[in-house]
Amino acid sequence: MSYQRVSQPCRNFNILGSTTVQDPRDRREKVVLSNFAAGATGNLILVDPESGQGESLPLPGDEGAWAVLNWQNERLLVGTCPRFGYLHSLDLRTRTWAEPLRDEHETYIWNLCQGSDGLIYGGTYPGCVLLRYDPAAHRLENLGRMSDNPDNLYSRMVYAIPGHILVTCGMAEMHLALWEIATGKVRRFGRPGAQVRAITDRFLCTESEGELAFYHLENLAPMAGDASLLPAESPPPYGGTRHRIPLADGRIFAVRGQEYYVMAPGEVRPQLRPIPTPRPPTRIMTLVADEQGRLWGSSSFGQTIFCYNPTSGETWNSQVVCDQGGEVYGMAWRNGRLFLSAYAGGDHVVYDPGRPWNQVDNENPRTLPREPAGPEPLLIRPEARSVIGPDGHFWTGWMARYGVYGGGLTRVDTATLAVTAWVDPVPGQAVVGLAADERFLYFTTGGEGNGLPPKTEPFHFVVWDPQGEIVWQHTFPAGRRPREVAAAGGRVWVAVDRELWGFDPARWAWEAVYPRAAACHHLLATPDGQRLLIFDEEGLWSLDVASGAQRQVSQLPGPVRAATFTPDGTLYFAHGPALYRLRPAL
Template sequence: METRIGETIYTEAAEPCRNFCILGVTPLLDPKDGREKLVLSNFAAGSVGNLVFVDTESGEGESIPLPGDSGAWALLALGDRLLVGTCPDYGYLHSLDLRTREWAEPLRIDSETYIWNFALGSDGMVYGGTYPGCALLRYDPGKHELTSVGRVSDNAKNLYSRNVYGGVPGRILVDGGFDEPFLRAWNIAAETFEPFGSSGETIRAANESFVCTEADGSLRFYDANTLQPVEGAAADEWELTLEEKETVVRGRLRVRFVRLRDGSRAGVKGQDYFVLRPGADEPVFRPIPVPAPATRIHTVIADGDGVLWGSSGFGQTIFRYDPRDGSSWNSGAVCDAGGEVYGMAFVGGELFMAAYAGGDHIVYRPDEPWDPYGNVNPRTLRSVGPELIRPRAKTVVGPDGGIWTGWAAKYGVYGGGLSRIDPATKEVASWYDPVPGQQLCGLAADGERLYFTTDTGGNGLAARDEPCHFAVWEPSEGRVTYLHRFEPGERPGFALAADSRVWVCVGTDIAAFDPASTAFVGRIGLGERCGCLLAAGSGRIAAFGEKTLYWIDTATMTAEAAGPLPGHVSTAARTPDGTVYFNCYGTKLYRLNAPVPVPGSR
C-alpha cells in the first residue's frame, strides 16, 4: 500500500454504534400540555446529549438536545423549569423553560467538568457537587446565577464532592472522596462547612427528621436538626421510613425507580423504559420512543467472517457491523452494572467481554437469542470487583487458550490485576497487584507468555510521580518472571506481540522487546504519541499516531509515514481479508482505503 503523505488514506465507513445511556430519570407534570412525563437524561458519548420526554400514558416521546456537553447525571424539576447538570467536559448548569422548550444561557464554574446531582436547600437555592474540584455549587433560580461556595474537602487529593443532599433544615449534606471518603455539612446561615459523621460512612437518606448513613453494611441515624447520633426507639422507627429505591423485575433484576403520580414505579433498563402499575405483578417494558443517537466507539474487533463487533463509549452496549452489506445491530445492556465494555475476544464462537465499573466478565453467544433478564445470553460470570473494576488494558487470548484481561483497582486505591476465563468451564481466576500499587494499561500475548505495561494513575486519583513498568507474565506459574522499570517521566501504554517481539508505546517512541533475550533491543521514534498498534502481516505493524499513520517494518525497525489520520486513534481491527477499520474517540468508523496484505502474501 503506497500512499504519499498528504493523501487521503481512509474513508468514513459508518456510524454503527447507536445506544441510549440514561444517567438521570425524573417525573414531572409538563406545563406545556398538562400531562405527566417521565424525563430521561441521555448521555451520548462522543456527541451532544439530549433529554427524552416520555408520556407515561400514551408512550409518545420527545427529544430535546442539550445546549452542550455529552450528558447529565443531575436533573431537578423546579416549577416551570427543569435544571440539568452536565458532564464530562464542561459541567454546565442548563435551565429549560418547560412551557416554551427554550434554554436559558448556560452557566458553569470553569474549574469543574462534572455536576453529579442537585438538591434544593431550605433557603430556596439549588446545590450541586462536582468533579474535579470537589466543590459545592450554589444556584440562585431567581437571578439565574451560579457560584461556588468553596471546596468541600481539606484533602487536596479528594476530587469528588460526589452527592449532595437537601431536605435537612438549614444545611446541605455532602459526601465524597475518593482518596479519603468524607462527610460534610454546609451551614446555610453561617456559610461554613461543619464536620459530620465519621470516615467510611456514606449518606443513604436525608429529610427534615433524620439523616441515615451506611458503613460496612450497617445503618446509622442522626437527628436532622443537631446532626448528633441517635439510637434506640427513634432510630428503629426511622429505619421503617427509609424509602425503597429499587424494584425487582423479571424475577431477578433489581432496577432503580421513581414514583409516578398514581403510585406506579417507573425507570429504565438498558434501551427500554418500564412502568409497573399499582397491583401489577410485572412491569411493562417499552423501547425508548425516540431514535438512539450515534455514540462513541470504545473497542472494535473482527470475527472470523469479517464482521466487526464493538462496544459503546458508555451505556454497556455492544454493536455488530457487517461491511459486506452495511447492516448493523445494537444490543441492550450486557450486564447490570453501569459503564462500558473494554475487553472483547472471540473464542469458539462465543464473545467474551470485560466491563467497567463492576469488574464484570460476560459471555455472549451470537447464534442464540438475546435473553439478558435471566442471565442466559449474555451471561455474567464471576466479577473481580470490587477490588478490580476497570479493564483498562483490555482483553487478549493467551497462549494457554484462556481469555486474559488487565485491570485497574477500585476508586480511591492505586493498583491493578489480571484475570483469566477458562473458555470451556467459564471459571474465572484473578491475580491482584502483580506490580504493587500500579494499574495495567497495556496487555499482549504471544505463543508462550503474556506481557503487560503499568502506570501510576488510579480511578478517582491523580497519577503518582514514580516509575512505570513492563512485565513478562508466565501463565503456567501465575507470576511475573521479568520486570522492567522505565525511566522517570516515561509513561508506557499499548502493547502488541508480533513477529517474535513485543512492541510497546512509550511516550513518542515504540520500544521493541525481545522475549528470547529478555531485553529491550531498540526504539523507533515517531515524534508523536501512539494510541494503538495493529499487526498488519508481512512484517509490518500499523502504528496510529496522534495525527499520522505509520508503517513499521519489524525487520529493519524503521517507520514510514503513510498519511494523515482524522484524529487520535483509540481502537482498530483488521478483518481476515486485510481491511483495517479504526475509530478516533468518536462516533465514526473509518476504513483504510486499501487492504493491508495478509500474512504470507509477499
C-alpha cells in the same frame, strides 16, 4: 492512502439522571430522562407514561448529565459532564435554553438539590467543590472545596437538610461534609467513612462500616434508631433496574438499559418497552472482527455492543450486556463466542450470537461469577482491555476499585468459563497495556487510580507466564510513562511517551528504541505480523519490524484508539461515533 467513512454503527442510550414534571404545555405528567451520548451531544427525553410517546431535546452542550432537577414545573435544571460541567436551564413552556453557565475548573456536576433558602446546590469533579445556582438571577457561584483532604476530587452527592447542605466527599478518603447556609462554614459530619443511607422528613441516617447512625433532621442531634426505621425497599422485577420513579397515580416508572417499564401496584413482571426516541450515535470504544468479516464493537458508555456487516451495511445494536452500569472495554472471539470485559462491576461476559438474546435471565449473554469473590469487586476497570493468550484463554488487564491504587490480571477459561484473578502483580499499580504472543503475555503498569489523582513513580513492563507468574520485568525511570503494547514479528513493542521500544523475548532484552514525533494512541499488528501500525496524533504509520523503517500511511480524522483487520485484510478503525475503512490492504 486515504480512508473512507463508512457508517455510524454504534447507537445506544445511557440514562444517567431522571425526574418528573407536569408539562406546562399539555398539563400531563412526563418522565424526564437525561441521556449521555458518548462522543456526541447529550439530550433530554420526555416520556409520557400513559401514551408511551417520547420527545427528545438536545442539550446546548456536553455529552450528557447526571444532574437533573425540576424547578417548579417551569424549568429543568441540568448539570453536565464530562468535559464542561455546564449548568443548563430549560424553559419548559417554550422549550428554549438559557445561556449555559459553568465554573471553568469543574467538568462534572453530579447532582442538584434545592436548599432551604430556595437556591440550587450541586457537587462536582475534579475540585470537590459546592456550586450554588440562583434561578432568579441565572447566576452560578463556586462556594469552595468541601473536603480538607487534597486528594479528594469528588463532591459526589449533595443533600438538602434544614439550614445546611450535606455533601459526600471522596474518593481517596470517604467522608461527609456539612455546609451551613447562614454562615458559609463547612465542617466534617458523622463518623469516619460515613455515607448517607436515608433522609426522611424526620431524620437523617448514615452508615459507616455496616453501622447505622440516626440524627434528628431539624437540629442534627443524635437520636436512637435502628434499621426498622428505614423506608422499606422492595426488590425490582428486573436486575439492572435504574431510576425507579414514583408516578402521581401510584405506579412506578423505571429504566433498564435501553428499555423502560411502568409497574402498577401488585404487578410482578411488567412489560419492557423500548425508550421511545431514536438511539443516537455514540463513540466506539473497541473493535474486533469475526471469521465472517463482520465487525463487532462496544459503545464507550452505556454497556451495549454492536455488529456491522461491511458487505450489506446492516447494523445491529444490543440491549445491555450485563446488569452493572459502565461500558465494555475488552472483546475477543474464541470458538464462536464473544468474550467481554466490562467496567464498572469488573464483569466478564460471554455471548453466543448463534443463540437467542436473553440477558434478562443471564442466559445469553451470560455474566460470569466474579473472582475473587466478595461483596465488592477488587478489580473494576479493564483499562488494558483483553486478548486471547497463548493458552487459548481470555485475559484482561485491570485497574483497582475506586479509592485504591492497584490493578491485576484475570483469565477466563474459554472452555469451562472459570475465572481466575491475580490482584496486584505489581503492587499498587494498574495494568494499562496488554498483549500476547505464542508463549507469553506482556503488560505495562501505571499510576492511575479510579477516583484518585495519578501518582508518579517507576512503572514497569512485565513478561507474564500464562501459568500465573512474572518471568521477566523491566523498571522504567520515574517520570516515564509506558502504555500501549503489541506483539509483532517475534518482537514486543511498547509505547513509552514519545518513543517506541522494541523487546526481543528470545534474548530477554530491549533491541531498539525509536524516537517519535508524537505520542502513540494505539498499536496494531498487521495480520502477517511483519508490520506494526502506529496510530498517533499526526496520522497512521507503518513500522517494518525487521528493518525498523517507518513510513506514514495516512492522515487520520482524529485520535484513534480502536482498530482491527477483517479476514480479507481490510483495516477498519473508529474515531468518535464514526467507523472508517482504509483500502487497499496494508
